[in-house]
C-alpha cells in the first residue's frame with residue numbers, strides 16, 4: 001500500500017509500538033506535540049500498553065489491528081531491536097511512515113530490507129539516532145571544519161535492557177553515526193578490541209575508525225561501568241571542541257587570530273608558567289569560548305523533525321541509509337573485536353607454551 005499522505009493542516013495521527021523505557025517517552029512527547037495526534041499505544045506485554053495509554057488518556061492495544069493500521073499516518077517503532085523489521089514491515093505495508101529506533105535493525109540484511117520496504121511503499125523511514133538532535137551536538141555544527149581526530153566516550157552502568165544486542169549496537173552506534181556524519185568521508189579501516197562481561201555479547205568496546213580523508217575517530221563504549229559518562233572531543237584544523245552531554249556543556253578552544261608560532265619565546269613562557277600558573281600563559285595564545293547550549297529536549301526535536309519529513313515528503317535528517325551505514329561499521333567493529341579476541345587467545349597460548357618450554361625441569 002502507498003504511503004498515507006497526512007492532511008496538511010491537521011495534526012498527524014501517530015502510534016507508538018513498544019512502550020517500555022524509551023517508547024513511553026515517545027508517547028509522552030507525541031501527546032505534547034501540536035503537530036501530532038497520539039491515536040494509541042501498542043505493547044505486547046500484557047498490561048503495559050494499558051498502563052501507558054491510561055496515563056496519557058489514549059487507547060491501548062496489545063497488537064496491531066487492521067483498524068488501527070488504517071487510522072494512523074506515522075508510527076514510532078520502539079520495540080527491542082530484533083522485532084524492528086517485523087513491526088516496521090507491518091506498518092509500512094499499510095502505508096504508515098515509521099521512525100525506527102536505533103540500531104535500525106539487528107543485521108545489515110534486515111537494514112537493507114527496511115530501506116527497500118520504505119521505497120516500495122513510499123513511506124518515510126527515519127532512524128532514531130537521537131544525538132543528531134542533541135543541542136550539545138547541534139551547537140558545535142557551525143564550528144566543525146575538517147575534523148582531524150575525534151574521541152568519544154559513552155559509558156554506563158549495566159541497565160539489563162537491550163540484551164539482544166552488543167554494546168557496539170546499543171551504545172557505540174550513537175557515536176558511530178555522529179562521527180560518520182561529522183567526518184563525511186568513506187571509512188578506510190577499523191581496528192577494535194572489546195570483551196564480554198555480563199551478557200552474551202560485547203559489553204565494552206574500543207574502536208579506532210580511520211577515514212579515507214585521514215581523520216581518525218577513537219570510540220569507547222561500555223555498559224559495565226560504575227558511572228555514566230558521555231563525552232566527545234573534536235580536534236579540527238582550526239579549533240578543539242570538547243562536549244559533555246550529561247553536564248550539557250561545550251567548549252571551543254582556538255588559536256588567537258594572527259598567532260605566530262615563531263614569535264613564541266618558549267623559555268620565557270616556561271618561567272612565566274612557573275610564576276603565574278598555566279592559565280594566563282595559555283590564554284595569551286588561545287581563545288576559550290563556552291558554547292551556548294539551548295535547553296531543547298532532543299526527543300522532542302527528533303519527533304518534530306520526523307513529523308515534518310512525513311508532512312513534506314522530504315528526506316528525514318537521519319535516513320534509512322544513515323542507519324544502515326552505522327550498522328555496517330558496527331558489524332565491522334564487532335568482527336574486528338572477535339578477530340582480536342582470537343588473536344589474543346592464540347598469542348597467549350603460544351606465550352605459555354614458550355614459557356613452559358624455557359622453564360628448566362625441576
Ligand SMILES: NC(=O)c1ccc[n+]([C@@H]2O[C@H](COP(=O)([O-])OP(=O)(O)OC[C@H]3O[C@@H](n4cnc5c(N)ncnc54)[C@H](O)[C@@H]3O)[C@@H](O)[C@H]2O)c1
Nearest residue numbers: 018019020021022023043044045078079080081101102103
Ligand atoms: N535512541 C536512544 O537513545 C535509545 C535509548 C534506549 C533504547 N533505544 C532503543 O529503543 C528500543 C527499545 O528499547 P527500550 O530500552 O525501550 O526497551 P524496553 O525493553 O524497555 O521496551 C521495549 C518494549 O517493547 C515491547 N515489545 C516487544 N516486542 C513487541 C512487539 N512485537 N510489539 C509491541 N511491543 C513489543 C516490550 O514489551 C517492551 O515494553 C531498542 O531498539 C533500543 O535500542 C534507543
